[in-house]
Amino acid sequence: EWKNSMTAYAMNHNWRGKRVVVMGLGRFGGGVGVARWLAEQGALVTVTDQDSAAKLQSSMAQLAGTNIQLQLGGHDPELLNNCDLLVVNPAVDKIHSDFFHSARQRHLPMTTEINLFLQHCPAKVIGVTGTVGKSTTTAMIHLAIKAVLQHRRAENTCWLGGNIGRSLLGDLTQIRPDDLVVLELSSFMLEDLPWIAFSPHIAVVTNLAGNHLDRHGTMENYAAAKQNILRFQTRTDTAILNDDDAVVRTWGAYTPARVLYYQVPEHAEIPLAVPGRHNQSNARAALAVLEALGWKEYQTAALEALAHFAGLPHRLQLVHTSVSGVRWFNDSKATTPEAALTALVAMEKGKCVCIVGGYDKHADMREFCRELAARAGAVLGIGSTGNVLVTGAILAGMPPERAFYAGTLESAMTMAGQWLSIAAEGPRPMHTVLLSPACASYDQFSNYEQRGDNFAALAKRF
Numbered sequence: 001e002w003k004n005s006m007t008a009y010a011m012n013h014n015w016r017g018k019r020v021v022v023m024g025l026g027r028f029g030g031g032v033g034v035a036r037w038l039a040e041q042g043a044l045v046t047v048t049d050q051d052s053a054a055k056l057q058s059s060m061a062q063l064a065g066t067n068i069q070l071q072l073g074g075h076d077p078e079l080l081n082n083c084d085l086l087v088v089n090p091a092v093d094k095i096h097s098d099f100f101h102s103a104r105q106r107h108l109p110m111t112t113e114i115n116l117f118l119q120h121c122p123a124k125v126i127g128v129t130g131t132v133g134k135s136t137t138t139a140m141i142h143l144a145i146k147a148v149l150q151h152r153r154a155e156n157t158c159w160l161g162g163n164i165g166r167s168l169l170g171d172l173t174q175i176r177p178d179d180l181v182v183l184e185l186s187s188f189m190l191e192d193l194p195w196i197a198f199s200p201h202i203a204v205v206t207n208l209a210g211n212h213l214d215r216h217g218t219m220e221n222y223a224a225a226k227q228n229i230l231r232f233q234t235r236t237d238t239a240i241l242n243d244d245d246a247v248v249r250t251w252g253a254y255t256p257a258r259v260l261y262y263q264v265p266e267h268a269e270i271p272l273a274v275p276g277r278h279n280q281s282n283a284r285a286a287l288a289v290l291e292a293l294g295w296k297e298y299q300t301a302a303l304e305a306l307a308h309f310a311g312l313p314h315r316l317q318l319v320h321t322s323v324s325g326v327r328w329f330n331d332s333k334a335t336t337p338e339a340a341l342t343a344l345v346a347m348e349k350g351k352c353v354c355i356v357g358g359y360d361k362h363a364d365m366r367e368f369c370r371e372l373a374a375r376a377g378a379v380l381g382i383g384s385t386g387n388v389l390v391t392g393a394i395l396a397g398m399p400p401e402r403a404f405y406a407g408t409l410e411s412a413m414t415m416a417g418q419w420l421s422i423a424a425e426g427p428r429p430m431h432t433v434l435l436s437p438a439c440a441s442y443d444q445f446s447n448y449e450q451r452g453d454n455f456a457a458l459a460k461r462f
Helices: 003-014 032-040 057-061 100-107 115-118 132-152 219-231 246-253 277-292 294-307 337-347 366-375 382-396 409-424 449-460
Strands: 020-025 044-049 069-074 085-088 122-127 158-162 178-185 202-205 238-242 258-262 318-322 327-329 353-356 378-382 405-407 431-436
Touching: 003 366, 020 032, 032 044, 032 085, 032 115, 100 327, 115 246, 122 132, 122 219, 132 158, 132 178, 132 277, 132 294, 202 219, 202 277, 219 246, 238 277, 246 378, 258 277, 277 294, 327 449, 337 353, 337 366, 353 366, 353 382, 353 409, 366 382, 378 382, 378 409, 382 405, 405 409, 409 431, 409 449, 431 449
Parallel strands: 020 044, 020 085, 044 069, 122 178, 122 202, 158 178, 202 238, 238 258, 327 431, 353 378, 353 431, 378 405
Antiparallel strands: 318 327
């Protein structure tokens, strides 16, 4: 009942003069879009964040010139006394937040940025989720649709947003009913879709593996959050599932929508600039979306665009090629063992120095360590989990002289350069350095972008 009343409130309410608290500004502006949009609707907006003003300067600058109030350095329960609506940032761990529980005990209406957008968006929504590769898949879908629209000389637009980009709330006045919107949806975003009982018109699920268990607690909870992308679809909607994933292929049971499956056939590769079977799968998902839209006849235009797709930053991104021909790949976005394994498999076996480790999200690393031992030419560990991964690789058969805990990324890069020089003269030449950490970055970096940028800058020294 609380959720149903909240849904109606967020959808139909006149915001003018209403007091809204946005919980979580974020160091990278996660709450900026919704705060600005609500203020433009006439709401009296206060943003609260646990971080200090010193840590939030970049985000605060994006609110300059507005009448939005800021209360930083903690969530003061007094803010809830006269609150008409609480907007919760997806990054907020609601289970362990006293501020959130206090708001719920008061039966305050709540929503999220993505929920507000979905409730007000007039266009068809294509949502993409999965543990690994959802950003690249989302980008490929967006690219394929834009290529088809251009080929058809259509006047409608395809918008890109969600977890992959900025908030689209500010674009609502420009989004038309015949446009298309492609959204990357994380488990944190999907967790709250039951608040509005909505799922995308076309829902794409790429795969499922353990991730964010420090937040969701169990695989069952994590999977349930992901399944919300399907749960509220209607019979006129479409679900697109990866038939190569043993778990995801069974998820047709969670939706009343038409279900399409995609897979990577043997000996039928799509010409792509980005390496790996996983990118072949991502491209197949994009083609399945065209089929769902009734555009199968325009696949040629989409394939031509996909052939030139160079990949996304921090996702198996080639950032440097040295004079000697050594290639340096930044895959800092690989914050799970499954994602890192995907990158490792895309490399030539035994020819790659792999830099792994970071913040501990309590993921099961045993299979990843076995694959490191079997596929990597050498392993360098960094961060709080680096030593565990190096030890695991050695126990799985990696020669101890080719596995070492370097501690920091800079030390690992120095060692990688030294090993490459030695290997060039030996029987096992290696020609690739891959940063694919299998872990989050929070122990040594603010985020995976900062980690990847540091890697790219250090690579250019060689």
